Every structure is written in C-alpha cells, then in structure tokens.
Amino acid sequence: MMLDPPPSPLFAYTGGKPFDATRPCIVLLHGAQGDHSVWILQSRYLAHHGYAVLAFDLPQHGRSNGPLAITIEAAADRVAAALTPLGTSRFLLAGHSMGSLIAIEVARRLRERVAGIALLGTSAPMRVSDALLAATHDDPAAAMQMINVWSHSASIAPFAVRPGNPGPGFNIVWENLRLMERIARVNGADVLPTDFAACNAYAGAIDAARSLSCPVLFISGAADQMTPPKAAQPLIDVFVRKTVVTLPSTGHATMAENPDGVRTALQKFAAQVLAPTSESKAA
Amino acid sequence: MATPKYPGFDTLALHAGQRPDAATGARAVPIYASTSFCFDDSDHAAALFNMERAGHVYSRISNPTVSVLEERLAALERGVGAIAAASGQAALHLAIVTLMGAGAHIVASRALYGGSHNLLAYTLARFGIDTTFVDPRNLDAWRAAVRANTRLLFGETLGNPGLDVLDIPRVAALAHEHGLPLLVDSTFTTPYLMQPFTLGADLLYHSATKFIGGHGVAIGGVLVDGGTFDWHASGKFQTLTEPYSGFHGMNFAEESTVAPFLLRARREGLRDFGACMAPHTAFLLLQGLETLPLRMERHVANTRQVVEFLAAHPMVEKIAYPELPSHPDHALAQRLLPKGCGAVFSFDLKGTRAAGRKFVETLAVFSHLANVGDAKSLVIHPASTTHFRVPDHELAAAGITQGTIRLSIGLEDPADLLDDLARALKAASKVA
Numbered sequence: 001m002m003l004d005p006p007p008s009p010l011f012a013y014t015g016g017k018p019f020d021a022t023r024p025c026i027v028l029l030h031g032a033q034g035d036h037s038v039w040i041l042q043s044r045y046l047a048h049h050g051y052a053v054l055a056f057d058l059p060q061h062g063r064s065n066g067p068l069a070i071t072i073e074a075a076a077d078r079v080a081a082a083l084t085p086l087g088t089s090r091f092l093l094a095g096h097s098m099g100s101l102i103a104i105e106v107a108r109r110l111r112e113r114v115a116g117i118a119l120l121g122t123s124a125p126m127r128v129s130d131a132l133l134a135a136t137h138d139d140p141a142a143a144m145q146m147i148n149v150w151s152h153s154a155s156i157a158p159f160a161v162r163p164g165n166p167g168p169g170f171n172i173v174w175e176n177l178r179l180m181e182r183i184a185r186v187n188g189a190d191v192l193p194t195d196f197a198a199c200n201a202y203a204g205a206i207d208a209a210r211s212l213s214c215p216v217l218f219i220s221g222a223a224d225q226m227t228p229p230k231a232a233q234p235l236i237d238v239f240v241r242k243t244v245v246t247l248p249s250t251g252h253a254t255m256a257e258n259p260d261g262v263r264t265a266l267q268k269f270a271a272q273v274l275a276p277t278s279e280s281k282a283a
Numbered sequence: 284m285a286t287p288k289y290p291g292f293d294t295l296a297l298h299a300g301q302r303p304d305a306a307t308g309a310r311a312v313p314i315y316a317s318t319s320f321c322f323d324d325s326d327h328a329a330a331l332f333n334m335e336r337a338g339h340v341y342s343r344i345s346n347p348t349v350s351v352l353e354e355r356l357a358a359l360e361r362g363v364g365a366i367a368a369a370s371g372q373a374a375l376h377l378a379i380v381t382l383m384g385a386g387a388h389i390v391a392s393r394a395l396y397g398g399s400h401n402l403l404a405y406t407l408a409r410f411g412i413d414t415t416f417v418d419p420r421n422l423d424a425w426r427a428a429v430r431a432n433t434r435l436l437f438g439e440t441l442g443n444p445g446l447d448v449l450d451i452p453r454v455a456a457l458a459h460e461h462g463l464p465l466l467v468d469s470t471f472t473t474p475y476l477m478q479p480f481t482l483g484a485d486l487l488y489h490s491a492t493k494f495i496g497g498h499g500v501a502i503g504g505v506l507v508d509g510g511t512f513d514w515h516a517s518g519k520f521q522t523l524t525e526p527y528s529g530f531h532g533m534n535f536a537e538e539s540t541v542a543p544f545l546l547r548a549r550r551e552g553l554r555d556f557g558a559c560m561a562p563h564t565a566f567l568l569l570q571g572l573e574t575l576p577l578r579m580e581r582h583v584a585n586t587r588q589v590v591e592f593l594a595a596h597p598m599v600e601k602i603a604y605p606e607l608p609s610h611p612d613h614a615l616a617q618r619l620l621p622k623g624c625g626a627v628f629s630f631d632l633k634g635t636r637a638a639g640r641k642f643v644e645t646l647a648v649f650s651h652l653a654n655v656g657d658a659k660s661l662v663i664h665p666a667s668t669t670h671f672r673v674p675d676h677e678l679a680a681a682g683i684t685q686g687t688i689r690l691s692i693g694l695e696d697p698a699d700l701l702d703d704l705a706r707a708l709k710a711a712s713k714v715a
Binding site: 013016035036037040041044045048062063135142145146149150167168169170171173174175178179181182185186259260263 | 286287288289299300330333334335336337338339345346347349350353354357358361362363364365366367509510511513515516531532533534537538539540541542545549
C-alpha cells in the first residue's frame, strides 16, 4: 500500500493481506540499499498470524518516492510521519542494520505508541570503513561486492545454504546482489553512498536509547561480519527491558540466512509486547 | 584494501547448494526419494502452503536433492534461483507459460534446435501464442518483428546447427528498449564458457541432458532467472505484477523484487503443468556438474584439434565453427566466448547423400545417435533426424544442407578421434 507522508508517498508491503488498523502493527525497516522484500519470510507469516504488517520501502528505495533521506533522523521523520495518521494504537518497530537505527529514532518520535523495538544486525556506533565508504562513491560495483560477501556468513561462503530463501531453489547471495543493483538502477546511484554515510555519521543511538523505556529485542547473527554481536553491546547495555537472541551460524543477512530463527524471535517478542488477537494467540 | 571475493567457479561446481547431510554426515548429495515431507504441525503446514515459510511439501513443487542442483546452477550462472524441469523442452515451456498466455507473441532466432522450433512454430501456435522467426544476426529483423503483444525475445547462445553466435548484448539491449526480457538457451555453452546474465540476458535454460550431466544418462532441464529484469517497471507482465487468484491473490512482484518470475513458475508452473525433475535424475546430473569445468576444458581442446583436421581435409566442403576466421561470427565469438565455442559443430561433406551415409556408418569411435554433449563423441545427420520435420526452405535458411553432418566431440584421446574421422572420410570419398 502507499502511505502519504509529506512530501511524497512511501510504499509499504502488507504481507499479502489488506492493512487493518485495528490490529497491532509490526513495522519492518530494511537496511542500506535494500527494500521491503528482504523481510519476505517474516512479513507474510506475521500478516497471516494476527498482525497488521507494514514492511516499508524507505524514501527513494524500491517503490517509495524521494527525496532520499541523508540522515538517519530524516528517514525516521518520514517513517514516523507515515505512521502517525494511521489508526493503529500500538506498533512494534523492527529494523535491520541501518533500519535498526531508524527504528530507534522512530520510537523516539512516536513514544507511547511504540510497544517495543526489535533491532537486528545492529551496532552503536555503526561505523563504515573508509575503504567501503570510498568505494560506494568511486566504485559501486566493488562496494556492492564487499557488502554482499561480508553480509553472508562463512558457512554459506560456497553458497551452500539449505534451504534457499524464499524457498528451495533460490540463491540468497545473488538475490542480495541483484537487489542492491536494482536499487542503484531504479532509485539512483546516490542511494548507496548516502545510506552508508548516514549510518557512519549517526551518533545519536545511545542518547535516543536512554530516552526509551519500551522493551527491546536484539537479534544478532553469531557469524555477522558487518555488525558483529559485540558491536551491539554498548546499545544493549543502555536498555533495561531487553532480550538478546544470537542466531548460530548466521551472518548479517539475518532474515535471509535464518528466516525461521528471526521469525520465531519476532513472533515471540510480538506476543509479549503487543495486545494479542485471536489469530496471534492461536499461532 | 583487497575486495573480498566470491568463491571460484570450480569450487561452486562442487559445493554450491549443499552442506554435508546433517543427519548422517553424508558428503555426497543424498537422494531424497520421497514424494512428500512431514509437517511439524498444522500451522507449519499452512505456512508452507501459503509461502510464509521456506521448505518442502511435495516433490512436484520442490525436493531436497533437486534443489541442490537448482541452487548450484543458480550459483554458477550468477542467477537468483533456478527451477529444474523434466527436460530442456519442459524448461522452455515453463518459461513461456509463466510469462504469457493466448494472444501473446514471441520473437525467436530461426537458428534453433528442431524441438524448440516445433514447440514455437506449431504447438504453441495451437494455444494462441505466435512466434516470428528472424535471422539472429540481423538486429533490424529482431526490431521489426517486435509487436505490441510481444512478450519475449528468444535465441540460443550458439545457434543450432550453424553455431550462430547470439549477440546477447545487442539483442538484450533491443529487448530492454521494448520492456521485454531476453531468454537464451545456454545448452551448448554451459556457464563454463559463457554466463549470459553478465552479458544482458534475463532468463536462460539448459538442456541439462547435455554437458551439465555430461554422461548421457539422464534427461533434464534447468531454468535460471538472472533477477535482472524489472517486471514491475515493464508493465507488460500481469502474471507477475497483478494479484493471482490461483494463489491467494499473491502479487509476485510485490512479494519479491528480484525473483517474482521464479515464484510464479514454481507455484503455478510446476504445480499445474507438473513437468518436474525426479530426485534420482538430479543426483545423476549433479555427478556430472561437479566435473563440468574439467570436462568443458577437454571438450573444447579436443574440438579444436578435430576442427583443424577437418578444415584441412579435401572431403570437407564447409565447416561451421566460430573460432575459424571463415565463420561469420568469428569476431563476436572472440569477444563473447574467449574460453571456446563449445564442442558441437557441423560441417558439410562433399558428394552425395550416400557419401554422408557411408561416413556416418563407417565411424567406430563416434556413436550415431540423437544427442550432444556426452563424454563420448557423437555424430548425426540433421536433415534426416533432428530437423526432419523442418521444410527445405527453412533448413536452408538455418544453414542446413542434405550433406550437413553434426559432431559432438567427446573426451576420448584426440588421436583416436582423428583416426576414426580419417577412416570414415576415406570411405565416404569412395562413394562420393
């Protein structure tokens, strides 16, 4: 569905069911150079198990219009503006990588309407190496190769993942690369450097976290090379009501490499923090 | 900083898509000879059926052994995924029916395998899908043939039987100008010699019966999606971009940004047409795929020796191999196929049809049969076999004469192949 925060619409995939504002809502925020489809094996399931789902395409990503948000705060402003007019009373915000930083900032903006936040593949600060930052400008193909290799765990280095995502017969490594290439082609070459610069520059996570009292779920991949589990520790230390889930043999592409692990953790957390519906109770 | 690298081709050919079996530690890919797979509970069952979770339900849709082959070929081709089918023809059919229905139109190279020609010219026409065949070397002809209802451009990476090299970058660019995908039959080149997605093709398929399996023991096909084509932006593919009532109103292009084609092909095409691959077949093809790089290197090396021998022989009228300067696509082949032009080619024998018959029947190392891409060397006379239903004028347009002989060069000692050919050519010369 298209949501219409000023200055231009944002797309959000609803998991194959019409959006229902009377249901507790799970908001899914993708990482740099991604779109809603990275949540394919979580969004559809949750939408069919009692929750309203909004898997966003962030500004100037996928089907969402620009302008491109050049800071984490600017992206959060757009998402919060899209969520504010909805009749939904309680949101669970889940973000991956860059999306995790945006989720923290959205939570700061929506406050009492946020029942909980789930941070996947997160770190604070989220520093990006100088070499990668430079490559996003100077050699995007090399940058995407770096990101793609580092986003997947060594256990699937020879592309040996069982089963594929979103199902048998799919190759998650090339899917991830093709998605980054698609975003570059459709949404512009400036998306990649802007996203990574925004992550690198964002310094507000700890302060924002201190201002939040909602429950927080951390999901880390034990084999994450982009945001190793220890890099999330400063953020973990700030929150009081927290749950930490570390998925074994899983890299930064958490939702693709371990779809069931992520889905199970999110579903359990959602059941704790959002008012249950008859469908979510049954699940 | 050195850019981190992907695993190399040889490593992928051996490992992609598989971990050692968790239950038994088996290193080889096990044959999961099971029609169906148990659900954990009712919710698990419903979630698998509704594509909310990944997993196997029924082996017509997916199977653990078959999916190793699919994921391995996807890795080798740099595609987002693959679907194994009962044959190469089934893979071609699956690609077409996923994209279009009655009233649609295809523009295809006229230098096609006879079976593909039959499907497009006769069988699909009966179901309301028309095809215009064009000279694959004539870009203006491709352009002129595109209509408002065209939904696909299609050719072979190396055309059958004259080895016309498809200019994939230019034909793909033309297709994309019109918001259309380019599908290629990559059987003759395999991912070892050419990776069509890196040249601009959007979809490809293999008759895995040939070089992928390599041993002539199993029939199979594999359809691979490069994930490069933007179906949503094209606006011409309602099967992928509009809610599908046959699958809970799913909008495949919304579901997956880069792989909606494969979602529909599996969820509708395998479900309803049912031309799936058996796990035992996948196992056999995987044994071949593991040594694809080694075999292709030797296939090409042997072929070069045979081509050189035949090109200098007085009984040979003409030989079509793109590495020869006389081939019309020589320059293009040097650019697109630097590792070699495969191991299947045709040549015209001097003399009568009887000479051709004598040549084929005298060969002892070469086997006379209707296949290519075997580890063993093969020979056939296209005009009386693979293309026997094709009218003479279309045969001529495709570069086939009554004297055309097709060879598939195997892995034997090259000296034995040359001896065999020399003996057969001598016998043929006596009846020419």
